[in-house]
Structures are given as structure tokens and as C-alpha cells.
């Protein structure tokens with residue numbers, strides 16, 4: 001039999017699936033995959049159910065239902081002061097995942113280069129490679145995840161078409177600061193490149209950190225598309241409703257990709273998300289505040305175990321330095337597997353977010369969980385750690 005596609009065949013099953021499977025086998029507490037325990041707003045869930053029962057179940061318009069596109073435009077104006085034409089500058093997709101694929105398909109040709117910042121969400125590079133484009137990764141430097149300006153500048157070449165920016169950043173928990181964004185913007189202008197901004201965690205920022213969309217910086221409105229996800233904003237990750245905002249000239253080819261990939265997204269979910277985007281400011285600010293409490297609960301428990309933690313200003317994730325628990329020659333993947341079996345706890349090895357030569361001493365813990373889940377995870381880690389001394 002002939003083989004499947006060579007590029008995709010070279011990647012294994014994602015670590016998230018593998019670890020969740022292991023979690024089930026060992027009845028482990030799962031702080032691996034990033035899905036919240038919270039059920040999401042009842043009003044939104046009811047709206048989806050009722051809309052489907054009322055019979056709205058046929059293909060909606062290709063670019064998305066007008067009500068949701070208007071709600072996305074209004075959300076851009078309310079939170080970021082962006083004036084957006086809902087008819088030509090908003091596209092609804094089946095999750096941010098589809099939005100990213102549409103973006104790559106719509107903007108890239110084979111041979112184009114794409115600048116990525118590592119640690120990078122694990123779907124970026126495989127899809128870019130599959131399309132014949134070339135990822136060029138620049139590493140943020142732990143423990144502060146600082147942006148190495150010289151290396152970023154050096155990654156741009158005459159073939160650079162696109163930069164992918166994920167802020168707030170999974171898995172690093174970094175929220176890019178305005179001066180970093182300004183530097184990125186200067187490179188995009190200098191090299192006449194686009195940016196695709198994965199901003200699915202836009203409302204999950206903590207403390208004094210503020211999420212600034214790159215699109216709001218001078219000169220960026222015509223070069224940038226930004227992507228949001230109802231999955232993250234309404235704690236409904238299974239719904240897969242995403243939205244892209246961008247200038248019409250960029251959105252046109254991206255929409256061509258969308259029409260051939262999924263064409264549309266379930267109407268009842270679009271209807272319900274439009275309702276949710278209309279919630280008052282308190283809902284959106286409350287999301288970050290609630291998540292910050294969970295981060296603090298997990299961080300306090302880990303600090304009591306003397307586990308060094310990296311800064312986390314946003315997202316669902318905290319990064320731990322597990323150096324002192326690594327056996328000689330053990331890497332983060334082997335460590336995480338051992339932890340599931342011996343401690344009954346799932347964490348994600350950070351090497352999953354690097355293409356080559358990853359750091360081997362960092363793991364990611366997800367804290368968008370109920371207090372009892374976080375406490376259970378900490379108890380398991382504590383009992384296990386006591387036996388390591």
C-alpha cells in the first residue's frame with residue numbers, strides 16, 4: 001500500500017491525546033489538556049439548545065451569521081477601539097484551529113517563510129510545512145520568556161511572508177508588552193510581511209498585565225489578522241467557534257480557504273456566541289480574575305513543594321522547572337510518563353512545543369480547573385515528592 005502524506009506521517013499522535021489516554025488508564029488527575037472544569041454560561045448554552053430545537057439547522061452564510069459578525073465587530077470596538085466593517089472584515093470559523101489553517105492556506109505559497117516564536121502551539125509548524133511553506137522558529141528565553149531582538153530580526157529574510165504571534169501565549173503564559181509589539185511591528189513594516197495573531201486567550205490575563213492586540217499598533221491595521229475563540233472566552237472548548245478580524249484584502253483569500261475547508265460553522269453555536277459576546281464588561285473581566293485565583297492556588301501549592309515556577313500573566317497554563325526530579329538521562333517526556341504512573345498526575349512536557357532541541361526540564365500544568373481538582377493534583381504531587389527525597 002502507498003503511504004500517506006510524508007510530512008504529516010512524520011509527526012506522532014499529539015502529546016495531549018497520548019497523555020489523556022495514559023490519564024484514563026491510570027485514573028490520573030489531568031492537568032494536561034487545556035479544557036476548563038467550568039461548564040460555561042448557562043444562558044449561552046441554553047441559547048444554542050433552543051436555536052437548534054427551533055429548527056435553525058441548515059447551512060448559515062459562508063462568512064458567518066450576520067448577528068455574530070456584528071457582535072465580533074462590536075467586541076473589537078468595545079475592548080480595543082478597533083473600527084471594523086462586519087461585512088468585509090470578520091469571518092466566522094470552526095474554532096481558532098480552522099482560522100489558523102484558513103490563514104495559512106489563504107496567505108502562503110510554497111516556499112514562503114513564516115516566523116514562529118517558540119515555545120509554539122503545536123499545530124502551527126506541521127500545517128505550515130504541509131503547505132510547502134517554511135517555518136523559521138525564534139526562541140523566547142526562559143525563565144522570563146524574553147524576546148531576543150537580534151535573533152528575531154535575523155529570522156526575517158526576503159522570503160518572509162508571515163509572522164505568527166500568540167499572545168497571551170500558550171504554553172509560556174506570556175503576555176507580550178507594548179514595546180515588544182512595537183519591535184515586531186517595525187520588522188513587519190521593514191520586510192513588508194503579514195502577521196496572524198492567535199489571541200484566543202485575550203480575556204485570560206492577570207493582575208496588571210494588559211492584552212494589546214498587535215493590530216492596534218500604528219501601521220498594523222492593514223497587515224494583521226487577529227483570531228479569537230469562543231471556546232476560551234466562554235469556557236466551551238468543544239464548540240469550536242472561532243472568529244478572524246482583519247483587513248478585507250487579507251480576509252478575501254482567507255475566506256477562499258474557509259469556503260473549501262468547512263464552508264461554515266453550526267448556526268446554533270454562532271447564534272449563542274453572538275449572545276455571549278454581548279455580555280457586559282463584568283463578564284469578560286471576571287474571566288481573568290477567576291482564572292488568576294486558580295493560578296494562585298496552584299502556584300501556592302507548588303511553591304510549598306519548592307518547585308520553581310516561571311512567570312505566568314495569562315492563559316490557562318503555568319510552567320514548572322522540574323530539574324531536581326529528573327533522573328540522569330531522563331527527559332521531560334519520560335518524566336511526565338513516570339509521573340502519571342507513579343503519582344497519578346498528568347502534566348505536559350514542554351518539548352511538545354519545540355521543533356528541535358527543546359529544553360528538557362520544563363513541564364506545563366493547566367489550572368483552569370475546580371479547586372478540588374487542583375488540590376487533588378497537589379496532594380498527589382506532594383505524596384509522590386515525599387518519596388523522592
Ligand SMILES: Cc1ncc(COP(=O)(O)O)c(C=O)c1O
Pocket residue numbers: 034094095096097098121166170198200228229230231232237240241242
Ligand atoms: C494558542 C491556541 N491557539 C488555538 C487554539 C485552538 O482554539 P479552538 O479550540 O478555538 O480551535 C488553542 C487551544 O488550545 C490554543 O491554545
